[in-house]
Amino acid sequence: MTMPESGAKPPTSADVARVAGVSRSTVSYVLNSPPGARVSAETRERVLKAVRELGYAPSAPARSLRSGSSDIVLFPLPLQPMGQLLEQFVDEFTEALRRQDLNLLIHGDRYARGVDAARTWAALRPLAVLAESNRLTDGGVEVLRRAGVRAIFAWGREEHPGVPTAIFDNRDSGALAIRHLIGRGHRRMACLVPAGPLAGLANERWEGAKSAAEEAGCFLERVDVGYVREDVLAVVRGWQRQTEPPTAVFAGNDDFALMIISALRECGWSVPDDMAVVGADDLPFCDLVWPRLTSVAMHTRTMGSGAADMVTALMTGRPYKHRDHMVVHPRVVVRESG
Amino acid sequence: MTMPESGAKPPTSADVARVAGVSRSTVSYVLNSPPGARVSAETRERVLKAVRELGYAPSAPARSLRSGSSDIVLFPLPLQPMGQLLEQFVDEFTEALRRQDLNLLIHGDRYARGVDAARTWAALRPLAVLAESNRLTDGGVEVLRRAGVRAIFAWGREEHPGVPTAIFDNRDSGALAIRHLIGRGHRRMACLVPAGPLAGLANERWEGAKSAAEEAGCFLERVDVGYVREDVLAVVRGWQRQTEPPTAVFAGNDDFALMIISALRECGWSVPDDMAVVGADDLPFCDLVWPRLTSVAMHTRTMGSGAADMVTALMTGRPYKHRDHMVVHPRVVVRESG
């Protein structure tokens, strides 16, 4: 490989053709091997050698312009902090896409929504877009459709009309956590509702928890609490003053479960004997602390493979049903804390 | 906005021009407002109205093809799990880029490296690429340069020759942790070296820790340990049998710090009195557990703004020095655990 000339323009397929002593179409045939392409082994070798020599990389923009479709699947970075779940999902999805020669691109803007966001996404002319449902509006979907995006896929709490949606109902998580605790014999429980960036999420989980408790005729206390240790400590102190404090708490998420366990211990209560604790999200540290943390989790894998399935359907030309919705169910990962 | 025709092709600037009753160049002028463009307010309005009506989004591929440069800054998703740090960095960087009308795209493939990776990245014809230094090879950098990528920026442990690099030296982290503990009066210490996906990282931290201990004439025990609770527990049990066990431990990362604190407690030792614990990465939960976790952290913000500065330099045409390296220094976030 020779040195780059500073002002040099990127090599084109024409350059490759010239160096290899063939025509541009031959280069294209070698690089894309379409159904009816027949290139002699020797020619192919010459072309590939030229490619290497020139450090040639075909221009995706030009390709996309010419062919009218791209190999990009666009995933706008979620607003809600996903932590490790994100990397897990991305890994799986990328792998599935790679088998179809597709590229996952995560768009860094986590805030734009509606038509503005759609225009930004549409500009890239992606093959598919997987967006949180609350960032899609009718107008936005319209813009994407118009721009030739072949598959639009939503995910999140609410389904989006006309767009296949993977529904993560956080009420289910709350309900499941409470039912799990009831199954373990608890009758007086508390549900933490954390403030902060995850408040919306937490509130949904509370709703589900509440209805599960009502259904079973159990007592469930709602405890709003800030994202600081002192608040959590105050809550535990409050319980210690009660004559009949709850025997179990659904912490709303794993961070809070960690906090509440810390606080309980500081106050001399043990987990799960004096108080059972259940978190949510099943973050990696659930397995690392002691007592290990029982947690309600969504099947991230379900979403990863579900999304990949959709893209596969799209690629193989199978009909792609716009009305399909998929509900992603939570499950309880039972460990020692509750 | 009217209904999409199913087989319809995406609207083009020509469609907008026709609907607005102007020429294509006028549309382009309105949408890009280049220096010398003069369009009457009324015409501009007509054009924008047509844009809205058609749900038009300009094609980035076509634009990029024509103008020879794009608005894409490409950030290959790091192989090493970054957790929250990633989202923090992305947030900040995206915001800085938005001010320049640039888009951050995160490429989902975390594994490809060298020339193969470079070809994939180069295909998008991005304006800039920010890659982990260990995924860049000379050949890869060459391919990117050839493809007209204006700025190539590396980050990670080692600097990459010829490419400006943000150096995160994990030896520094280890050394800093140990020096902090020495400053607190500890003379016999241990350093956990976790196995698993982060082994490389941990090993570097160990090296730094070791040299800091040697420098100060202190004893530092290297403890290799698996990513499971039992291993950590066994380590603590081992210490309990020693007549002169260490008084402090650098856990290598925050997850391990959490594990070791759990294990210590299970064995009846208290933190930090019987054993001080320092983690690394300053994950959010450091503030949530009790005792709150002292942790060695890198300045993610430094990297975010550093990266943005580089892109700014690039955009404003300031000379862009290919030999610049930036060392990102760790700091100790002191809390109760050690």
Add this chain to the structure above:
DNA sequence: ATGAAAGCGCTAACAG
């Protein structure tokens, strides 16, 4: 098995 040529949607230089 290979080459010639058209055209994807857009911008920018130039002409009016």
Add this chain to the structure above:
DNA sequence: CTGTTAGCGCTTTCAT
């Protein structure tokens, strides 16, 4: 201020 036009790099007929 607006319109005409050339061509960016590529794929894909259609001829050879």
